[in-house]
Amino acid sequence: xxxxxxxxxxxxxxxxxxxxxxxxxxxxxxxxxxxxxxxxxxxxxxxxxxxxxxxxxxxxxxxxxxxxxxxxxxxxxxxxxxxxxxxxxxxxxxxxxxxxxxxxxxxxxxxxxxxxxxxxxxxxxxxxxxxxxxxxxxxxxxxxxxxxxxxxxxxxxxxxxxxxxxxxxxxxxxxxxxxxxxxxxxxxxxxxxxxxxxxxxxxxxxxxxxxxxxxxxxxxxxxx
Amino acid sequence: xxxxxxxxxxxxxxxxxxxxxxxxxxxxxxxxxxxxxxxxxxxxxxxxxxxxxxxxxxxxxxxxxxxxxxxxxxxxxxxxxxxxxxxxxxxxxxxxxxxxxxxxxxxxxxxxxxxxxxxxxxxxxxxxxxxxxxxxxxxxxxx
Numbered sequence: 001x002x003x004x005x006x007x008x009x010x011x012x013x014x015x016x017x018x019x020x021x022x023x024x025x026x027x028x029x030x031x032x033x034x035x036x037x038x039x040x041x042x043x044x045x046x047x048x049x050x051x052x053x054x055x056x057x058x059x060x061x062x063x064x065x066x067x068x069x070x071x072x073x074x075x076x077x078x079x080x081x082x083x084x085x086x087x088x089x090x091x092x093x094x095x096x097x098x099x100x101x102x103x104x105x106x107x108x109x110x111x112x113x114x115x116x117x118x119x120x121x122x123x124x125x126x127x128x129x130x131x132x133x134x135x136x137x138x139x140x141x142x143x144x145x146x147x148x149x150x151x152x153x154x155x156x157x158x159x160x161x162x163x164x165x166x167x168x169x170x171x172x173x174x175x176x177x178x179x180x181x182x183x184x185x186x187x188x189x190x191x192x193x194x195x196x197x198x199x200x201x202x203x204x205x206x207x208x209x210x211x212x213x214x215x216x217x218x219x220x221x222x223x224x
Numbered sequence: 225x226x227x228x229x230x231x232x233x234x235x236x237x238x239x240x241x242x243x244x245x246x247x248x249x250x251x252x253x254x255x256x257x258x259x260x261x262x263x264x265x266x267x268x269x270x271x272x273x274x275x276x277x278x279x280x281x282x283x284x285x286x287x288x289x290x291x292x293x294x295x296x297x298x299x300x301x302x303x304x305x306x307x308x309x310x311x312x313x314x315x316x317x318x319x320x321x322x323x324x325x326x327x328x329x330x331x332x333x334x335x336x337x338x339x340x341x342x343x344x345x346x347x348x349x350x351x352x353x354x355x356x357x358x359x360x361x362x363x364x365x366x367x
Contacts, residue, residue: 008236011239017236018240020247021247025246046257050257050258051258054254054258058251155293155294156360221318
C-alpha cells in the first residue's frame with residue numbers, strides 16, 4: 001500500500017481534508033443553531049438523541065467525502081464502479097438505518113435507511129453504468145434494513161457502544177474505498193471538480209432531515 | 225531524510241494539517257457536548273416489589289409495562305413456593321409480548337393484556353426474564 005502517496009494525493013489534489021472539514025462545520029453549525037433555537041427545550045435531548053446525531057453527522061461527512069471523490073472522475077471500470085455503488089449504498093443505508101432505527105424504530109429506520117442507501121447507491125454506482133446502479137440499489141436496500149434491525153435488536157444491549165463500533169467500521173471501509181479510487185485513477189486526470197457548495201448543500205440537507213425525523217418524525221409503537 | 229509530516233517535504237501540506245486540526249477540534253467539542261450525558265441511565269431499572277400475593281395460595285400478580293424500551297418494573301421480587309402470574313399491559317407491543325423465563329421453562333405469547341403466564345418458582349435465586357428475541361430483559365428475584 002502506498003499510504004504516503006495517498007495522503008499527499010488526498011491533501012493536494014483532491015482536498016479531501018478540506019471537504020471533510022466543510023461538511024462537519026456545516027452539519028455541526030446547523031445542529032448548534034437548532035439546539036439553541038429550540039431543541040434544548042426538549043427533555044433529555046442530549047442523552048436521548050445526542051450520540052446518534054453525532055455519529056449520523058460524522059457518517060454523512062465521510063459518505064459525502066466519498067461521493068465527491070467519485071464524482072471527480074465520474075467514469076470507472078465495471079468492477080470498480082460496482083464496488084463503489086455497493087460500498088456507498090451499503091454504508092449510507094446501514095448508518096442511516098441504524099441511527100434512525102435507534103430513535104424511531106424498525107419501520108422508520110428501515111424506510112429512511114433504504115431511501116438514503118438506494119439514493120446514494122444509484123448516484124455513485126452510475127459511474128460505471130447499469131451494473132453499478134443495480135449494485136447500489138441492492139446494497140442500499142439491504143443496508144437500510146440491516147442497520148435498522150441491528151439498532152432495534154441491540155436497544156437493551158449496549159446500543160451506544162454498538163453505535164461507536166458501527167461508525168468505526170464504516171469509516172475504515174470508506175477509507176478503503178477512497179484508497180481504491182486513488183489507485184484506480186492514478187493515471188487519470190480529474191475531470192470534474194465539484195464546488196464546495198455541493199458538500200454544504202448535502203450536509204445541510206441530510207442534517208436537517210435527520211434532526212427532523214429523529215425528534216419530530218413518526219416512530220414505531222415501542223418508541224412513542 | 226524523511227521526518228514525516230514535519231519534514232521540509234511534507235507528506236501532508238501545512239494547509240491540510242490545519243484542516244485536520246480543526247476537524248479534531250470540532251469533533252472533540254461535539255463529542256464533549258454529547259458524552260457529557262453518556263453515562264445517563266436511560267433504562268430506568270428499578271427494584272419494585274410489585275406483587276400482591278398472600279398466604280392463601282392466590283397467585284402473586286405482576287403487571288409489566290414498557291418504559292425506555294424495556295420492561296418496567298425491570299426487577300421484580302416474588303416469594304418462593306407461591307404461584308406467580310405475570311401480565312403484560314397494553315404498552316407492551318411487538319415481539320416484547322412473547323414472554324420467556326428460560327430457567328422456569330416459560331415461553332408464551334401474551335396476545336392481550338388479560339393473557340398471563342403462571343408458574344410456581346420452586347427455587348430461590350436471581351433469574352432473567354426476556355422477550356422471545358432477547359431484546360427486552362429484566363430480573364426476577366425469588367426469595
